[in-house]
Amino acid sequence: MAGRILGRLRARSSPGPLLRYEAQGPVAVVRLRCPEGRCGTEHGYAWxxxxxxxxxxxVACGAAFSAWLGEVAALAVEGAAIVRRYRLEARGLGGELAAFAFTDASGARFAPAPGSGVLLVHDARGVLREVVDRAAGTRIHLVARQACFVATAVYGPGAPELAVLRRFRDRRLGRHAWGRLLVRAxxxxxxxxxxxxxxxPRCTRLVRQALGLVVAMLRTRERP
Incomplete structure (x- = not known):
């Protein structure tokens, strides 16, 4: 199984065969992206x-992270158009079965077929940050349901304005294809x-004023 999965992986990750052999077994180079938002550097790592x-x-910022590689056994998806809950079962390189449960609010679709290679990247805190469908060549940077980067930066975490914007995202934008495209962008x-x-601070103040107009309009529409 390890040879089959890494064989598929090499086709997209690095030219040529496995690079070398060590006591633990053959070693390949796998391209991984740093899961830290401030970095995101992609580099080849020995696997x-x-x-x-x-x-x-x-290699760029020094942040620790981990990655897991396997083959999809089963995938169950629940949730609305934007916020989705996944339960993934996959077999590791040694044939062991592992289960992963995660939620994503990015609006992107993760739908690998059974038997496809899948790569999961966790940050230093053990939080799953990225999933990669190796067969389709697509990757999803997972977004927590409560994530609202810009509004959090200008209002601060826990501000009531954030709840208004999230309701608009989930209840209105998620119903339409164009809305889901906006969310992904x-x-x-x-x-x-x-x-x-x-x-x-000047830019932050301008963005806060603009978002304030949007929030006021949304609140007006929410009133019965």
């Missing part, structure tokens, strides 16, 4: 084929914009 899970340290770029606002 020993005998192990499904490995720990790494980002926001989660691709929102974290970068939130980082940009740090230390720029």
């Amino acid at each position: 020993i084929a005998a192990c499904a899970g490995h720990g790494f340290r980002c 926001y989660y691709r770029n929102g974290m970068g914009l939130a980082r940009f606002l740090v230390g720029r």
Whole structure:
């Protein structure tokens, strides 16, 4: 099984065969992206084929993270158009069966077929941050249901305005294809914009004023 999964992985991750052999087994190079939002650097890391899970340290920012590689056995999906709950069962490189449960609010779709290679990346705290469908060549950076990067940056965590914006995302935007596209575009770029606002009080004030108009309009529409 390890040879089959890594064989598929090499086709997308690195040219040529396994690079070398060590005491633990053959070693391949797998391209992984740092799960830390401030970094996101992609680099090639050595992967020993005998192990499904490995720990790494980002070559750019030094953050610790881990990754797990296996083959999809079963996938169950529940939830609305944007917020989805997944239960994934996959077999590791040694044939062991592992189960993963996670929720994503990015609006992206994760739908690997049984037998497809799947890669899961966790941050230093053990939080699942990214899932990769190796067969389709797609990756999803998981977004927590409560995530609202820009609004949190300008209002602060726990602000009542955040709840208004999340309800609009879940109840209105999630019903339409164009709304789901907007949500996905926001989660691709929102974290970068939130980082940009740090230390720029004038820009933060302008964004707060603009969001305030949106929130006021949404509150008006929510009234019975």
